[in-house]
Amino acid sequence: MQSLKSVRGTRDIAPAEALKYRHVVDVAREVSLLYGFEEIATPIFEFSEVFKRTLGETSDIVSKEMYNFRDRGGEELTLRPEYTAGIARAFMSGGIPNALPLKLFASGPMFRYERPQKGRLRQFHQIDIEILGVSSFKADVELLALGAQILRELGITKQVRLEINSLGDVESRNRYRNELVSYFRDHSSFLSEDSLVRLERNPLRILDSKDESDKKIVANAPLMSQSLNDESTAFFDSVLGGLDDLKIDYHRNERLVRGLDYYNHTAFEFVTDALGAQGALIAGGRYDRLIETMGGPATAGIGWAGGVERLSMLANDPPVSERPIAVIPVSDKECAIATRVSHDLRQAGRVVEYAFRGNLSRRLKRANRLNARVAVVIGPDELKREMVMLRDLDSGSQTEATLDALIEKLTFYR
RNA sequence: GCGGGUGUAGCUCAGUUGGUUAGAGCACCAGAUUGUGGAUCUGGGGGCCGUGGGUUCAAAUCCCAUCACUCGCCCCA
Incomplete structure (x- = not known):
């Protein structure tokens, strides 16, 4: 026996903490039911291919964070690092109903081989919300309203803000990416080592670099909003208008990007400054091309995931249980x-x-x-x-x- | 994967320039109270001082390595 410690990045959840975790998940479930979502569950592991193809080979998750293993039958399997790909797979393989639109709630453990920090573990838990089959901005608005209400009912309001951006459709995103690459190439002598790597692999990532020298270059970089075509701009305006109608506060952040390949249009994060470097409590976006990429029918999709450990650190105490x-x-x-x-x-x-x-x-x-x-x-x-x-x-x-x-x-x- | 900080009882922490048998508070167990809790008093069990090596007559203390946690980078929930 190697030792009696739990494996690095994993932890035992004692009764007091288990109550808090359950409270977070219970509130999320109850509120999502108010919005007409249905609860599902998918397996904790999938064929490795499910994540490799959807997240993108160059993403950090796939290239260095997945728990891959081969089972006795020789299958290449992966402990799920996120929920969306598995749910999309369940949709295509008929494991869940495919009568669109689908509005789904799920929760459970995720696994990523990362260096642990406060609010960052190798086994952690997420609540997850997905809407499949709705290409209208109304889905975006409903999903964001749901996230905001869950946070409010958990008592997390003051320390959190919604940041939102649009990556545009494929055309807009590719156009912007090209502009950005040529801009950064012109200024590459001022870029940090990390960002030179990003320039090749994921240039959008340079936008949210914390390096001081990078920030100066980024300050004058072309804006994403200027590369959006008319449809993308109109779509994003509709989303923002919907949020205005519901009086949901947001902060438009041109530098907000998403690490995973499958996102388009709306990208957002509910962030906090109260947890150090791990600011994202709930994050997600639209992924209209995902299911097609996996070989399924063209199906619009949008979703978000929330970190249960992070949320429970900020949430109100759960209601006291009945005295014995x-x-x-x-x-x-x-x-x-x-x-x-x-x-x-x-x-x-x-x-x-x-x-x-x-x-x-x-x-x-x-x-x-x-x-x-x-x-x-x-x-x-x-x-x-x-x-x-x-x-x-x-x-x-x-x-x-x-x-x-x-x-x-x-x-x-x- | 990279850099900084911290590891002493279940928990929070003392521990002097290296020097006898490593301490406190809380918690736990027991007694004061053989049929009455919260308060108080008394006693008790608990420690490979994170782990492994080194220096020394002597190491919790100094050195090296390693592991874990933690703060940041990277990335993300």
Whole structure:
């Protein structure tokens, strides 16, 4: 055994944290249901080809971050690094309905071989939203409204802003890319080492470089908005107009780009400054060419993913759960009846903490620590009269109840 | 993959110029209270001082390596 530590970039989720994660996912699910989304799940691993073809061979995810492995049957498989490609595959292979439009919610673990940092893990969790088959800007607006509402219901409003940009259609994007490459080639002697690599592989990435020298060059670089053709401009204006109508604040950011090849038109991120270098809480965009690229019918698509770990670091605490009832036998002689009382209460849907050991004092102490509302004390004196003691753990006052009336009486301590 | 910081009890941290058996608070267990929690007092269990090597009469302390975490770069949720 190598060690008893968890693998780098993975972590154990303790109860308190598990509650927060679940809260984030629950809120996202509930709000997406309000918008008419349906929940699905897809496998945690896929054929490697699914990600290689869709994300682009030159993307960082494919070139150095995927967990690839070969199974006993010799298949080349990959632990999913993101949700969209797998969902697109499920759509084409008939695993999910293909009656368009489709509005889907999903959540689960993702895997990327990266250097861990705050808010960045090798196994992390995402919530994911996709709309397939709607080429109208209305899908963009609804998707963004959904993201904004989830953030609001999680209590993440002040620390977050929506940044949005348009990459345009294929024609616009290619035109802009050419302009950008020729501009940066002219100024390549001032570019950082990283950006010289980007110039060959993904020139749009230079736009959001943090290198000071790069920033000076970028400041005078041609703007994406000026390369958009009429259709692309009109589309983006419609999206922004839709956001205005719903009073959703946004910041138009010409430098916002997306790393993955399949994006076109709308690209956006809900970002925060509260988490250090990992600013993106929710990010996504439109991917109208993706499914066609994978060999399916031309199908418009748009989606986003949100990082559960990142969101839970900023989200409100989840609502407090129901306080338990402590069932406490005074001595071993009452254990059998205490077990039965606990069972009956649980059958009736109550949360019951049945202390396994310790004397009365210890058991009350434990009940108190677990925030129990009331203790059912079962002792020989009361049992002689077929009664049990109810102790209100907030006030300290005690009353007696018959075993028959116990469930009824305890409804006052809800 | 690259650079900076930090690793001592379950948690938060002390630990002097290297010097006896490594400490505190919180938490946990137990007693004061053999049928009554929260408060208080008393006691107890807990440590390969991240790991491995080196220097030294002597290392938690100095040196090297390594691992993990952390902050940034890259990239992204």
